[in-house]
Amino acid sequence: MTGGRVTLITGAASGIGAAVARRIAGTGNSLLLHASGRTEEKVRALEALAEMLRSEGAPVETVFADFDTPGAAQSVVDIALARFSRLDALVANAGFADRTPLRQAAPETLSRSLRGMTEAFFALATAAADPLARGGAGRIVAISSFVAHRFAEGELFPVTAAAKAGIEALAKALAVEFGPEGVTVNCVVPGYTRKDATGHRAMSAEAMEAMAAKTPTRRIAEPDDVAALVAFLLGADARQITGQCIHIDGGLCL
Incomplete structure (x- = not known):
C-alpha cells in the first residue's frame, strides 16, 4: 500500500485536470491520471505530465x-485499487463542450453528452463509493460549467448545459447519501477558462478572449485558478463542505 492519499483524476491530459494533478502531487498523494480519446x-x-510528477517524487x-x-x-x-490498494478522492473532470443549437440537435447529440458526462459521473461516483467510504474522509469533486447557469444569446451550449446540470443534481443527492460515511461531494463551476494546446475547444482563442469583457474581473481564468479550489475541497479543511456548487467564474453568473 502506498502512503498518503490516492486520487483519481479524469480528463487529466490537459487543462483543469492536469492543473489539479500538478497542485496535489506534492502533498503526499498518489495519482491515477485518466484521459479519453x-x-x-x-x-x-x-505521459509527459506523469513523468514530470514522478520526477518530483509522486507515485503516478x-x-x-x-x-x-x-x-x-x-x-x-x-x-x-489494483495499483494503489485504496482510493481516497475522485476528481471527475472529463467532459466536452457542444454548441449545437437545439433545433439542429439530433436525439443522439443530447444522448452523447449525457452518456459522456452525466452518466459517466454517476458510474464513477457509484463505483468509487465503497472505496472512498473505507477511509472515512473520501472526497468527490465534479467539474461542472457556467453553461448550466448562464443562458445568454450567443453563448448557449444547450446539450452541454443539460449534462452539466445533471451532474450537479446527482452531486447533491450523492452528498446526502454519502455524507454519513464521511464522503463529501461537491461541484466546482468554472467560467470561461483558458485551454491548453491539447485541450478540446468549442470556441476559438479569440472568442474566448472576447468573453473577458463580459466577465466582471475582465479576465479569463487559468486552469490553476480552478485547480486551487479543487485542491481545497479535497483537503481536510473542507470536511464540512458538501452538496455545494461553487462558482469560480470571475462573477460571470452574477
Missing part, C-alpha cells in the same frame, strides 16, 4: 478509457 497527442501529453499511473463504453468507469476504479 486515445490519440498520439494525448498519450504524449498525459495513467489509464485511457472512454466513459461512454459500458463498464469503463468501474474498470478505471478497479485499476486504481
Whole structure:
C-alpha cells in the first residue's frame, strides 16, 4: 500500500485536470491520471505530465478509457485499487463542450453528452463509493460549467448545459447519501477558462478572449485558478463542505 492519499483524476491530459494533478502531487498523494480519446497527442501529453510528477517524487499511473463504453468507469476504479490498494478522492473532470443549437440537435447529440458526462459521473461516483467510504474522509469533486447557469444569446451550449446540470443534481443527492460515511461531494463551476494546446475547444482563442469583457474581473481564468479550489475541497479543511456548487467564474453568473 502506498502512503498518503490516492486520487483519481479524469480528463487529466490537459487543462483543469492536469492543473489539479500538478497542485496535489506534492502533498503526499498518489495519482491515477485518466484521459479519453486515445490519440498520439494525448498519450504524449498525459505521459509527459506523469513523468514530470514522478520526477518530483509522486507515485503516478495513467489509464485511457472512454466513459461512454459500458463498464469503463468501474474498470478505471478497479485499476486504481489494483495499483494503489485504496482510493481516497475522485476528481471527475472529463467532459466536452457542444454548441449545437437545439433545433439542429439530433436525439443522439443530447444522448452523447449525457452518456459522456452525466452518466459517466454517476458510474464513477457509484463505483468509487465503497472505496472512498473505507477511509472515512473520501472526497468527490465534479467539474461542472457556467453553461448550466448562464443562458445568454450567443453563448448557449444547450446539450452541454443539460449534462452539466445533471451532474450537479446527482452531486447533491450523492452528498446526502454519502455524507454519513464521511464522503463529501461537491461541484466546482468554472467560467470561461483558458485551454491548453491539447485541450478540446468549442470556441476559438479569440472568442474566448472576447468573453473577458463580459466577465466582471475582465479576465479569463487559468486552469490553476480552478485547480486551487479543487485542491481545497479535497483537503481536510473542507470536511464540512458538501452538496455545494461553487462558482469560480470571475462573477460571470452574477
